[in-house]
Amino acid sequence: xxxxxxxxxxxxxxxxxxxxxxxxxxxxxxxxxxxxxxxxxxxxxxxxxxxxxxxxxxxxxxxxxxxxxxxxxxxxxxxxxxxxxxxxxxxxxxxxxxxxxxxxxxxxxxxxxxxxxxxxxxxxxxxxxxxxxxxxxxxxxxxxxxxxxxxxxxxxxxxxxxxxxxxxxxxxxxxxxx
Amino acid sequence: xxxxxxxxxxxxxxxxxxxxxxxxxxxxxxxxxxxxxxxxxxxxxxxxxxxxxxxxxxxxxxxxxxxxxxxxxxxxxxxxxxxxxxxxxxxxxxxxxxxxxxxxxxxxxxxxxxxxxxxxxxxxxxxxxxxxxxxxxxxxxxxxxxxxxxxxxxxxxxxxxxxxxxxxxxxxxxxxxxxxxxxxxxxxxxxxxxxxxxxxxxxxxxxxxxxxxxxxxxxxxxxxxxxxxxxxxxxxxxxxxxxxxxxxxxxxxxxxxxxxxxxxxxxxxxxxxxxxxxxxxxxxxxxxxxxxxxxx
Numbered sequence: 102x103x104x105x106x107x108x109x110x111x112x113x114x115x116x117x118x119x120x121x122x123x124x125x126x127x128x129x130x131x132x133x134x135x136x137x138x139x140x141x142x143x144x145x146x147x148x149x150x151x152x153x154x155x156x157x158x159x160x161x162x163x164x165x166x167x168x169x170x171x172x173x174x175x176x177x178x179x180x181x182x183x184x185x186x187x188x189x190x191x192x193x194x195x196x197x198x199x200x201x202x203x204x205x206x207x208x209x210x211x212x213x214x215x216x217x218x219x220x221x222x223x224x225x226x227x228x229x230x231x232x233x234x235x236x237x238x239x240x241x242x243x244x245x246x247x248x249x250x251x252x253x254x255x256x257x258x259x260x261x262x263x264x265x266x267x268x269x270x271x272x273x274x275x276x277x278x279x
Numbered sequence: 280x281x282x283x284x285x286x287x288x289x290x291x292x293x294x295x296x297x298x299x300x301x302x303x304x305x306x307x308x309x310x311x312x313x314x315x316x317x318x319x320x321x322x323x324x325x326x327x328x329x330x331x332x333x334x335x336x337x338x339x340x341x342x343x344x345x346x347x348x349x350x351x352x353x354x355x356x357x358x359x360x361x362x363x364x365x366x367x368x369x370x371x372x373x374x375x376x377x378x379x380x381x382x383x384x385x386x387x388x389x390x391x392x393x394x395x396x397x398x399x400x401x402x403x404x405x406x407x408x409x410x411x412x413x414x415x416x417x418x419x420x421x422x423x424x425x426x427x428x429x430x431x432x433x434x435x436x437x438x439x440x441x442x443x444x445x446x447x448x449x450x451x452x453x454x455x456x457x458x459x460x461x462x463x464x465x466x467x468x469x470x471x472x473x474x475x476x477x478x479x480x481x482x483x484x485x486x487x488x489x490x491x492x493x494x495x496x497x498x499x500x501x502x503x504x505x506x507x508x509x510x511x512x513x514x515x516x517x518x519x520x521x522x523x524x525x526x527x528x529x530x531x532x533x534x535x536x537x538x539x540x541x542x543x544x545x546x547x548x549x550x551x552x553x554x555x556x557x558x559x560x561x562x563x564x565x566x567x568x569x570x571x572x573x574x575x
Binding site: 216 | 356409449451453478479488506507524
């Protein structure tokens with residue numbers, strides 16, 4: 102492989118977390134730098150503010166609501182492959198969101214979504230973990246064709262046009278916490 | 280001699296100017312949000328825009344002051360700040376008539392120096408009492424035809440200058456109004472305890488259909504599946520498991536998210552409820568004691 106690595110500034114204070122992320126970056130062929138970075142990678146904890154994007158596009162790792170203004174937002178428990186792909190995409194000027202990343206969704210009514218079948222809930226939660234149709238099929242012991250069938254039914258019920266939208270509407274929007 | 284349009288324009292500007300003294304800018308880090316003086320030492324703002332911090336810097340007409348977060352209620356989106364130094368400015372009086380669809384609404388906010396901003400909208404839709412996804416009861420539905428910026432959290436006035444409530448960004452930042460009555464109801468509990476108590480089972484529920492083969496036994500064709508279970512929560516303590524499908528709560532069918540949210544009022548805390556549920560194809564009955572929803 103001769104894909105050149107990126108220069109990444111790690112805006113992470115916790116030394117243990119920093120070491121873990123640095124190891125993931127090194128494994129993907131990236132270099133941790135202090136300035137002249139291609140991308141800034143930060144942990145975004147509740148109440149903290151991300152570094153400004155003026156220096157370089159920011160990829161934030163957070164489990165909270167995704168700030169609209171950032172180039173990249175991925176969950177804190179990001180896999181190395183997703184992190185690598187996310188960093189490269191953000192460095193190339195694209196916007197990156199994890200499948201379940203809820204933007205600041207706004208204040209809304211407790212909506213009554215159409216009920217899903219228990220199987221549809223399973224399929225949706227696996228898709229929400231970033232699994233491909235093939236991986237979902239393997240996990241549930243059903244055919245890829247059946248997974249696609251469930252997803253089409255989900256898209257229609259939830260009036261969603263993308264996997265991310267289906268997950269956001271079906272799992273985040275449909276779930277009520279009581 | 281001025282024509283109708285100029286008179287109209289001047290009247291709008293006068294309304295905004297009259298409300299301006301009770302509007303403040305609240306720093307939230309990178310951006311700011313608006314708030315309104317509700318009492319001399321109390322500022323009301325939009326809870327969803329406030330980061331979790333004990334203290335905030337406020338600006339009003341260019342002057343800076345500080346306020347302590349006294350409480351917030353995600354259910355009604357009301358956050359209350361207590362000012363270090365009271366400010367004497369009369370808030371707008373409550374609107375005398377219920378807003379009608381098609382009437383004008385004036386949204387007053389603050390820029391980052393605390394100077395007033397104005398926005399003109401129309402009442403887009405009205406409706407009866409509703410429940411938010413976060414479990415709060417809102418006294419009336421009031422949707423406007425504008426999108427909000429940093430003026431969120433500021434007062435919304437009717438054409439007579441009467442206060443309708445606080446502006447709040449809904450999905451895609453479309454403006455909703457939290458009615459003054461809802462704010463008034465939340466205010467004292469928030470000042471006293473910092474939050475609004477709500478009943479809590481400690482489960483995340485997803486509406487699902489009951490599989491065909493179990494419909495007869497369940498007596499229902501839909502229920503709500505447990506997809507999240509709070510560790511140590513009341514439902515977990517009672518033996519509820521992820522994947523259980525809740526059918527009834529005290530004999531009432533559990534079918535709609537809205538009805539369930541409405542059934543978790545503060546008066547239910549400490550009460551025991553009977554859950555009828557489907558687990559692995561069999562009916563089960565469990566007793567759960569409703570607890571108070573933890574903060575955060």
